Amino acid sequence: xxxxxxxxxxxxxxxxxxxxxxxxxxxxxxxxxxxxxxxxxxxxxxxxxxxxxxxxxxxxxxxxxxxxxxxxxxxxxxxxxxxxxxxxxxxxxxxxxxxxxxxxxxxxxxxxxxxxxxxxxxxxxxxxxxxxxxxxxxxxxxxxxxxxxxxxxxxxxxxx
Numbered sequence: 001x002x003x004x005x006x007x008x009x010x011x012x013x014x015x016x017x018x019x020x021x022x023x024x025x026x027x028x029x030x031x032x033x034x035x036x037x038x039x040x041x042x043x044x045x046x047x048x049x050x051x052x053x054x055x056x057x058x059x060x061x062x063x064x065x066x067x068x069x070x071x072x073x074x075x076x077x078x079x080x081x082x083x084x085x086x087x088x089x090x091x092x093x094x095x096x097x098x099x100x101x102x103x104x105x106x107x108x109x110x111x112x113x114x115x116x117x118x119x120x121x122x123x124x125x126x127x128x129x130x131x132x133x134x135x136x137x138x139x140x141x142x143x144x145x146x147x148x149x150x151x152x153x154x155x156x157x158x159x160x
Contacts, residue, residue: 018033037050038121067092085110086111107123107125108124110123
């Protein structure tokens with residue numbers, strides 16, 4: 001697989017702007033970076049978000065539920081498919097009603113750009129690890145039960 005790696009460098013202005021807007025929790029600025037029919041999916045979602053409206057709802061909810069979340073990017077590269085892959089560390093505190101416990105997780109986001117806008121974004125990380133950091137009782141539950149608890153949480157509290 002051919003890649004163009006850059007350590008801690010800026011590879012693409014759109015991705016840099018996305019990270020800056022994410023870390024500032026500027027939902028409007030984030031949404032402006034997506035195409036009208038863009039698709040967003042990450043490990044913490046119950047389903048992909050399609051279009052700017054659903055993407056806006058997702059980030060509004062994400063920042064409300066984890067008000068201190070931030071990304072620290074590490075390596076950025078363009079992979080053979082043309083996607084921009086960014087490895088990162090996300091950290092912050094969980095929802096206040098769950099005690100606001102701190103979390104940290106390593107992950108990767110892949111951005112597909114068309115005409116300077118995000119057409120597709122995929123984020124992968126160990127979501128169960130995050131859940132177990134912010135809800136300690138989940139450490140003692142089987143993985144399937146812990147994921148079921150999170151699915152119930154999304155169903156009751158997640159973006160619609």
